[in-house]
Amino acid sequence: MSSDRKQQGRGREYRSVTRVTGPLIAVSGVEGAAYGEVVEVTVPSGERRTGRVLESREDTAIVQVFGGTEAVDTVRTSVRFTGETMKIGVTEALLGRILDGTGEPIDGGPLLIPDAMRDISGNPINPSARDFPRDSIETGISAIDGMNTLVRGQKLPIFSGSGLPHARLAAQIARQARVRGEAESFSVVFAAMGITYEEADFFIRNFRETGALEQAVVFVNRADDPVIERLITPQVALTVAEYLAFDLGYHVLVILTDMTNYCEALREVAAAREEVPGRRGYPGYMYTDLAGIYERAGRIKGREGSITQIPILTIPNDDITHPVPDLTGYITEGQIVFSRDLHRKGIYPPIDLLPSLSRLMQGGIGEGRTREDHAAVKDQLYAAYARGRRLRNLVAVVGEESLGDIDRLYLVFADRFEREFLRQAENERRSFEETLDAAWRLLSMLPESELVRIEPSLIERYYPRRTEG
Amino acid sequence: MTITGTVARISGAVVSARGLAGARMYDVVRVGNERLVGEIVVLDRDVATIQVYEDTEGIAPGEPVTTTGMPLAVELGPGLLGTIYDGIQRPLEVIRDEIGDFILRGVHAPGLRRDRGWDFTPIARRGDRVEPGDLLGTVVETEVHEHRVMVPPGIRGRIEEIASEGRYTVEEVVATVRDDARLHRVRMLQYWPVRQPRPVRMRLEPTDPLISGQRVVDTFFPLVKGGTAALPGPFGAGKTVVQHQLAKYVNADIIVYVGCGERGNEMADVLRQFPALVDPTTGKSLMDRTVLIGNTSNMPVAAREASVYTGITIAEYYRDMGYDVALMADSTSRWAEAMREISGRLEEMPGEQGYPAYLASRLADFYERAGRMTVLGSAGRTGSVTVIGSVSPPGGDFSEPVTQNTLRVVKVLWALDADLAHERHFPAINWLTSYSSYAGTVRGWWAERAAPMWEEYRAEMMGVLQAESELLETVQLVGEDVLPEEDRLVLVQARLIRDGFLIQSAFHPVDTYCTAEKQYLMLELLVRFYRQAREAVAAGVSAAAVGGLAVKTRLERMPFVPNETFPDEYASIKEEIAEAFAGLTAGRSAYGVTMRG
Numbered sequence A: 001m002s003s004d005r006k007q008q009g010r011g012r013e014y015r016s017v018t019r020v021t022g023p024l025i026a027v028s029g030v031e032g033a034a035y036g037e038v039v040e041v042t043v044p045s046g047e048r049r050t051g052r053v054l055e056s057r058e059d060t061a062i063v064q065v066f067g068g069t070e071a072v073d074t075v076r077t078s079v080r081f082t083g084e085t086m087k088i089g090v091t092e093a094l095l096g097r098i099l100d101g102t103g104e105p106i107d108g109g110p111l112l113i114p115d116a117m118r119d120i121s122g123n124p125i126n127p128s129a130r131d132f133p134r135d136s137i138e139t140g141i142s143a144i145d146g147m148n149t150l151v152r153g154q155k156l157p158i159f160s161g162s163g164l165p166h167a168r169l170a171a172q173i174a175r176q177a178r179v180r181g182e183a184e185s186f187s188v189v190f191a192a193m194g195i196t197y198e199e200a201d202f203f204i205r206n207f208r209e210t211g212a213l214e215q216a217v218v219f220v221n222r223a224d225d226p227v228i229e230r231l232i233t234p235q236v237a238l239t240v241a242e243y244l245a246f247d248l249g250y251h252v253l254v255i256l257t258d259m260t261n262y263c264e265a266l267r268e269v270a271a272a273r274e275e276v277p278g279r280r281g282y283p284g285y286m287y288t289d290l291a292g293i294y295e296r297a298g299r300i301k302g303r304e305g306s307i308t309q310i311p312i313l314t315i316p317n318d319d320i321t322h323p324v325p326d327l328t329g330y331i332t333e334g335q336i337v338f339s340r341d342l343h344r345k346g347i348y349p350p351i352d353l354l355p356s357l358s359r360l361m362q363g364g365i366g367e368g369r370t371r372e373d374h375a376a377v378k379d380q381l382y383a384a385y386a387r388g389r390r391l392r393n394l395v396a397v398v399g400e401e402s403l404g405d406i407d408r409l410y411l412v413f414a415d416r417f418e419r420e421f422l423r424q425a426e427n428e429r430r431s432f433e434e435t436l437d438a439a440w441r442l443l444s445m446l447p448e449s450e451l452v453r454i455e456p457s458l459i460e461r462y463y464p465r466r467t468e469g
Numbered sequence B: 001m002t003i004t005g006t007v008a009r010i011s012g013a014v015v016s017a018r019g020l021a022g023a024r025m026y027d028v029v030r031v032g033n034e035r036l037v038g039e040i041v042v043l044d045r046d047v048a049t050i051q052v053y054e055d056t057e058g059i060a061p062g063e064p065v066t067t068t069g070m071p072l073a074v075e076l077g078p079g080l081l082g083t084i085y086d087g088i089q090r091p092l093e094v095i096r097d098e099i100g101d102f103i104l105r106g107v108h109a110p111g112l113r114r115d116r117g118w119d120f121t122p123i124a125r126r127g128d129r130v131e132p133g134d135l136l137g138t139v140v141e142t143e144v145h146e147h148r149v150m151v152p153p154g155i156r157g158r159i160e161e162i163a164s165e166g167r168y169t170v171e172e173v174v175a176t177v178r179d180d181a182r183l184h185r186v187r188m189l190q191y192w193p194v195r196q197p198r199p200v201r202m203r204l205e206p207t208d209p210l211i212s213g214q215r216v217v218d219t220f221f222p223l224v225k226g227g228t229a230a231l232p233g234p235f236g237a238g239k240t241v242v243q244h245q246l247a248k249y250v251n252a253d254i255i256v257y258v259g260c261g262e263r264g265n266e267m268a269d270v271l272r273q274f275p276a277l278v279d280p281t282t283g284k285s286l287m288d289r290t291v292l293i294g295n296t297s298n299m300p301v302a303a304r305e306a307s308v309y310t311g312i313t314i315a316e317y318y319r320d321m322g323y324d325v326a327l328m329a330d331s332t333s334r335w336a337e338a339m340r341e342i343s344g345r346l347e348e349m350p351g352e353q354g355y356p357a358y359l360a361s362r363l364a365d366f367y368e369r370a371g372r373m374t375v376l377g378s379a380g381r382t383g384s385v386t387v388i389g390s391v392s393p394p395g396g397d398f399s400e401p402v403t404q405n406t407l408r409v410v411k412v413l414w415a416l417d418a419d420l421a422h423e424r425h426f427p428a429i430n431w432l433t434s435y436s437s438y439a440g441t442v443r444g445w446w447a448e449r450a451a452p453m454w455e456e457y458r459a460e461m462m463g464v465l466q467a468e469s470e471l472l473e474t475v476q477l478v479g480e481d482v483l484p485e486e487d488r489l490v491l492v493q494a495r496l497i498r499d500g501f502l503i504q505s506a507f508h509p510v511d512t513y514c515t516a517e518k519q520y521l522m523l524e525l526l527v528r529f530y531r532q533a534r535e536a537v538a539a540g541v542s543a544a545a546v547g548g549l550a551v552k553t554r555l556e557r558m559p560f561v562p563n564e565t566f567p568d569e570y571a572s573i574k575e576e577i578a579e580a581f582a583g584l585t586a587g588r589s590a591y592g593v594t595m596r597g
């Protein structure tokens, strides 16, 4: 497609770095650098780093250097323009491998021979080619399956905070997730950006112990790896995921952690370019940039595989209006929100159900998918739990004495709901039926007349009668 | 006529090219070896700055740039309905057939198919004098809609020839019109530049409500045909669901749905559902009245900027035929952000929060294209364009520029609220902060349709909700038990209005659409219940006893009773209300459930 240009551009080398700011260098006297072109930067010590053209003018190219600009000088550093856009070699043999944030193996395994080279920015899925995701995934976790069902092809982030058990939950999902009626589990593409050694290790060990590593591709950019490198990690990981899903037919679960670190790298580049900053210094195009990552989840008509994404982000200062969770929430198909309060109460998973949401739940549940009462039960649980929570706040001010009988019931309901439904063990896997039955047991605390979100015929069928106990 | 220059600089979606002296502002150009589509947005001597509608990766300085001499325009004619386009009207299904499931750049496909024939029936006759907007003939575009082939703006004269009944492609000439000097060949295929409103004869006041089957909308915050509404809310508050509900159920003739910088799966959802859904007004497939523009968040940002203009131009075209058109834009914030992104790359002076200084005027100009109009043509047809724009304020904070500038121009605000959404009170339209300036306009329409007390009932129930919000402030401080009984009754009634009326599930097969008739009957029962309850409380009955009445549960379940059988349910509930209160005031408790056991 663009081979003529590649030929003409191959191997142009310059020693004309004129300016270095943050992760960026300006190279002058360059002829015809293509926007997005990959360059190879060699610093005086001989070390080589990869970069990419961020802006191209007739005589100057602005290059973002992924390995960072440390030791780059304006005299001896050389920059070679490769005539290529960024690509990664893809092959099924990537399964079971551990790579760095740019896709280089770091596990000492055998040489990888790619089946194809793929552009890491990918191309948008034609909206008319998308198959609307409807196969619900049983994660075995009631707070998700019962209240915010995940479906195959969805992007559902975990909004967490520092010190909260998001890694444990993500690992539990990766371990337990199954589509009903199918034995096959998910292949995992795991991309770590700027996370600590312990956290990266936690995942790798976890995958290894459960045997999931053989079905996983792990990309690790650690906290002490170059910051700018993490800008390409999700794209590299998703390019591999797309190959596995849409070429080879795998159902791929992509875990991206921690997107907050990714966004910080984005901010750093924007600052170096002296762009007009958007909210809290993040660039105005961050929405578009994140969409380029998250929208790579989905299903395609007539193709076997799927990409389900679970991005993880730690919210700075637990402020959900912070641009990282805010823009993420505007793109993803819901969110699982963690609560420090629940965590303090010792409830795992500490999911705050009120702000949590799965937008694709509706199409994945109900008769023939999970169970006919699922939607109504979920609505009723939400209504009841929200009421209990509101009363809990009220009682904190005015005391319980001021409540009527029904209100007191709701207060108890909220507590029991958290302890008996929400809380579960890290190795506990509940089926959809078990989750829904647990829901009915709780709902039976309330008189039937309170269950106005559930149609009488369903109450008739599922409401546990006292006589049974 | 074409001028060729060379690329000088590339920065994201913005490319500058030199050697383009003589090119015109807003002309479409082809950029680079792959001939990507772009539009000139700044001219400085021979240097043109171009926003490019496709991914610019790989473009290098020195590549050619060629002008087309045409502004960005849409193709108008039969074949629009039922089609999904990207932001610059490339038919996505055709593109998929040609290049596969992923959108690559450099693909071009015309908006209207050239190979398809349409059955044309002439209306105008040889020798007729015609002016812009006059009908030349009709085509059955879909089962529902007669496509009216009009004399385009700017052409008037005498018909020299008109095609006879038969099948023609959009490129074939169906009429020739002679004015004093020239002979115009008119085809079904016509072009119109998207950034320019199509001319009309006269702007009219809106009169009729746009009924959506959504209770909180129709009853409390009505919209009218030709009106404008803003739908701001934080993520997950329900903007898209409301927009989809409106697209499915409003009693407009044509729907133009613009998915502007949002999710691919949401477009897939529309494509999956609409063909199978039935338009409640015509009984035909919803897809037959719908044009979709889907430029999702990961598609090129400049095309996102163009998408709302593409949408509204198509909407105006059907309006000109005399139809009522409703356009949903989800989300206008993404459009504004596209403007901001391009403006930033152009290094323009940033205004508030980095948005360009012209943000306010662009928004105003866009909403100005809505309205009920006498359209061109000697027949004096009327048509309307209604515009409903979602707004996605960062952090859900309505004080930001896009929300504020939108509220300056629209007449209806449906303010979505995170708290309500978190409690799963959907649609999460906050009844205290939302408003409609059209309530007075539609009063007559309701009164004519066996809803004589509509305005009074509506005001009475809104009064209860407002009183509730004040009382809740007190309750938060000192608890409920200090309130007098009549105030506690307000709390009971407000809950009932919320649960039994305001909450409406878009996903429940029955509740998803509530006819105007059912809405009114529900409202009437709520008012009836409240009036009786107040009497009872005045006579010494406690609010708790009222709240415990079995009939209240029935009222709360009204949403699930089918539209068709609701009149029977209405009669039965009405009776039960009478009995229940008779029982209460007679001192006998009708309260069936004991709580303490």
Ligand SMILES: Nc1ncnc2c1ncn2[C@@H]1O[C@H](COP(=O)(O)OP(=O)(O)OP(=O)(O)O)[C@@H](O)[C@H]1O
Residues within 6 Å of the ligand: A329, A330, A331, A357, A358, A359, A360, B233, B234, B235, B236, B237, B238, B239, B240, B241, B242, B262, B392, B426, B427, B428, B504, B505, B506, B507
């Ligand atoms: N009327 C409704 N009935 C039932 N559920 C609803 C309704 N409105 C919204 N919801 C629920 O809320 C979810 C979020 O709604 P929606 O996708 O419309 O939000 P949004 O405001 O468009 O968010 P974003 O700005 O991120 O696009 C839906 O997926 C659905 O679960």
Ligand SMILES: [Mg+2]
Residues within 6 Å of the ligand: B239, B240, B241, B262, B330
């Ligand atoms: Mg939305």
